[in-house]
Amino acid sequence: MRIQSEFVEGFGALAELGPAVSVFGSARTKPGTPFYEMGTQVGRRLVEQGYAVITGGGPGAMEAANKGARDAGGASVGLGIELPFEQGLNEYVNLGVNFRYFFARKTMFVKYAQGFIVLPGGFGTLDELFEAVTLVQTQKVTSFPIVLMGTEYWGGLFDWLRGTVLDAGTVSRKDVDLLHLTDDVDEAVRMVTESDEQVAPKRPE
Numbered sequence: 001m002r003i004q005s006e007f008v009e010g011f012g013a014l015a016e017l018g019p020a021v022s023v024f025g026s027a028r029t030k031p032g033t034p035f036y037e038m039g040t041q042v043g044r045r046l047v048e049q050g051y052a053v054i055t056g057g058g059p060g061a062m063e064a065a066n067k068g069a070r071d072a073g074g075a076s077v078g079l080g081i082e083l084p085f086e087q088g089l090n091e092y093v094n095l096g097v098n099f100r101y102f103f104a105r106k107t108m109f110v111k112y113a114q115g116f117i118v119l120p121g122g123f124g125t126l127d128e129l130f131e132a133v134t135l136v137q138t139q140k141v142t143s144f145p146i147v148l149m150g151t152e153y154w155g156g157l158f159d160w161l162r163g164t165v166l167d168a169g170t171v172s173r174k175d176v177d178l179l180h181l182t183d184d185v186d187e188a189v190r191m192v193t194e195s196d197e198q199v200a201p202k203r204p205e
């Protein structure tokens, strides 16, 4: 069965990955733009801190993070998805797995990551962001940090959640505090790695 084999293949490919951070972001971010540069820096810094980088394996911000990770000599994972306008995995992926089903792929983003960094993005990125935060909120996964990068880009959403949504009582203070916001790559990487050290202080060499 195709669905089952996607889970089996994904688990098999990623089982030995070691510590990793999933990086989400727009498929439309163009090389040479500030957000693309931010993505490459994130990929690079994560690898320098001993983490593999997991992305959707596509163009834009995903490619940027994979490029940073690959150029820094680290594991650069791409979880590709079959789409009608598919472009294949970007050239900076050095461990790729392809999926037909979004839900099998999403399981891999969460199961093998110790944190999430979210670059500016559209519907796909928002879907991945809120899936991650819902799983943490409902304690279906360990409480991983979720860091949004780009204060100007995400500021409106962040303020809306902390204002309208919190005031309406549809989320709790604890829920909105799961999300962090910064422009600083080192701070973003520190937030995900420091929390991981607290959760898993000893990792086998």
Ligand SMILES: C/C(=C\CNc1ncnc2c1ncn2[C@@H]1O[C@H](COP(=O)(O)O)[C@@H](O)[C@H]1O)CO
Residues within 6 Å of the ligand: 023, 024, 025, 026, 027, 028, 055, 056, 057, 058, 059, 062, 080, 081, 083, 085, 086, 087, 120, 121, 122, 123, 124, 125, 126, 128
């Ligand atoms: C839109 C274009 C190509 C799409 N190719 C994708 N390849 C892999 N993963 C993708 C793709 N598009 C979306 N995703 C996933 O959603 C997130 C980005 O979505 P957004 O709507 O662009 O923010 C990303 O993290 C992927 O996991 C042609 O440019």
